[in-house]
Amino acid sequence: MIRLLIEPIVRAALAEDLGRAGDITTDAVVPADARIDAVIAARQPGTLAGLDAALIAFELLDPSLELKRLCADGARIERGQAVARISGSARPVLAAERTALNFLCRLSGVATATRSLADAIGNHKARIVCTRKTTPGLRILEKEAVRLGGGANHRFGLDDAMLIKDNHVAMAGGVRPALRRAKAAAGHLVKIELEVDTLDQLAEALDEGIDAVLLDNMGPDMLREAVGMVGGRAITEASGRITRETAPAIAAAGVDLISSGWITHSAPILDLGLDIAD
Numbered sequence: 545m546i547r548l549l550i551e552p553i554v555r556a557a558l559a560e561d562l563g564r565a566g567d568i569t570t571d572a573v574v575p576a577d578a579r580i581d582a583v584i585a586a587r588q589p590g591t592l593a594g595l596d597a598a599l600i601a602f603e604l605l606d607p608s609l610e611l612k613r614l615c616a617d618g619a620r621i622e623r624g625q626a627v628a629r630i631s632g633s634a635r636p637v638l639a640a641e642r643t644a645l646n647f648l649c650r651l652s653g654v655a656t657a658t659r660s661l662a663d664a665i666g667n668h669k670a671r672i673v674c675t676r677k678t679t680p681g682l683r684i685l686e687k688e689a690v691r692l693g694g695g696a697n698h699r700f701g702l703d704d705a706m707l708i709k710d711n712h713v714a715m716a717g718g719v720r721p722a723l724r725r726a727k728a729a730a731g732h733l734v735k736i737e738l739e740v741d742t743l744d745q746l747a748e749a750l751d752e753g754i755d756a757v758l759l760d761n762m763g764p765d766m767l768r769e770a771v772g773m774v775g776g777r778a779i780t781e782a783s784g785r786i787t788r789e790t791a792p793a794i795a796a797a798g799v800d801l802i803s804s805g806w807i808t809h810s811a812p813i814l815d816l817g818l819d820i821a822d
Contacts, residue, residue, distance in 0.1 A: 547600070549684055554600045556681070557643045567639035580634035580820060583614075583626040584648065587815035591659045592619050592627055593689035594651030598644035599628060606636035618655070618692040627816065641818050649813040650682075651689040657811035658693025661804060664788045668795035670802050673698045673781070677805035686808045698803055705735045707758070713739075719748040727753075737781070746770055754778050759799065761785070767797035 584598070592615050599611050609632035615621060627648075630637055661672045672695040678686045687697045699705055706726050708716075716722035719738065726736050737756035740746045743766070749757055750773065759770050761784035771780050781801040782794050794802055 547596070550597055551600055551604070553681060553685065554597050554643070554647070555604060557646065558601060558604060558640065561643050562639065567635070570635050570638045574634050574638065576635065578634040579632065580637050581631045582629070582637060582818050582820050584628045584630070584645070584816055584818055585626045586621045586623055587817055589620070589622050590652055590656035590814040591693050592621050592648075592652050592814075593617050593655035593692040594648040594685065595628060597647035597651070597685060601640040601644040601647065602630055602637060605640045606633055608632055609636065620659075629821070630818075637818075645816060645818065647685070648816050650679075651685055652814035652816065653811045654686050654689035654808055655693035656814050657807040658690045658695040660788050661786065661791050661802070661807065662694035664791045665795035665802065666792065668792075670782075670795040670799050671696045672791075672807070673801050673803045674808050675783075675803055675805045676701070677809040679808070690807060693807075695807065696801075705737065706730060707737045707739070709739045709758075710741070710760075713745075719745050720752055723749065723752045723754065737779075739783075743770060743773065746773055750774065750777060756781060758783055758803070764793040764797045767794060767799060771798040 595613060595617050602609050602611060609630060612629040614629060615625070615627040621627060658672055665672070674687055674690040674695060675698055683700065687700065690697060699707065708722050708726055713719055713722045716725060723738060730736055735755040737758055738749045738754055739758040739760050740749060741760045746757060756779035757774065758781045759767055762770060762782065767782055774780050779801065780799045781803055782799045783803040786794065786802055786804040786806065791802060
């Protein structure tokens with residue numbers, strides 16, 4: 545990922561952790577001239593993401609540290625596998641340790657959750673996509689983690705495309721007026737997607753013309769009927785409480801995309817730790 549975009553995020557996290565006086569524990573306990581040779585290793589299997597951010601955390605505190613990647617972001621890793629080696633002055637390594645691991649564990653968790661859904665749907669054409677349900681300030685990193693886990697990205701923000709949801713429809717007075725207002729305001733490169741939860745709403749949307757439809761909380765049978773109604777005239781996206789158990793049947797209904805907020809807002813971390821090398 546482009547360093548220009550992620551370095552400010554890492555700097556802010558370090559500043560939050562170091563506070564006004566820095567790592568007073570390490571400064572008190574560890575001699576200034578102490579050296580360290582350490583590895584970051586996985587405590588459980590999963591998909592690696594966030595190594596760029598983690599290594600930048602160490603580098604920002606001491607550019608002279610020797611940093612070696614042992615795995616690429618996106619790799620499937622096993623328990624006990626080392627993913628990076630850090631050598632040099634001990635104090636900055638220990639001071640940056642938690643910030644680096646926070647990024648690495650969080651983002652690897654997102655990638656691992658995404659991979660679990662992507663694997664679950666097998667060879668169906670559907671792709672797993674994320675949503676805007678991301679940690680404030682970390683969206684670019686979490687969306688990259690989704691891609692590393694085999695998924696794809698939905699909107700990065702409110703200005704990417706128009707997604708007309710149920711509250712928009714209610715405030716506009718219905719599907720047709722909502723779509724007509726959106727089309728009148730959209731630029732020639734702006735796509736319009738509409739959330740529907742009934743087949744009647746879908747029929748209205750197709751009659752007006754639409755780029756994509758978000759089929760919300762529909763079961764597999766209803767999704768299959770919706771996909772048939774669309775007939776390739778729009779991109780079809782299924783959403784609503786997607787799990788590893790329900791994803792295969794949803795994918796089998798023939799949708800193009802399956803969106804999940806869980807993979808970013810509720811994915812458990814992947815446990816990795818810093819170990820001093822023998």
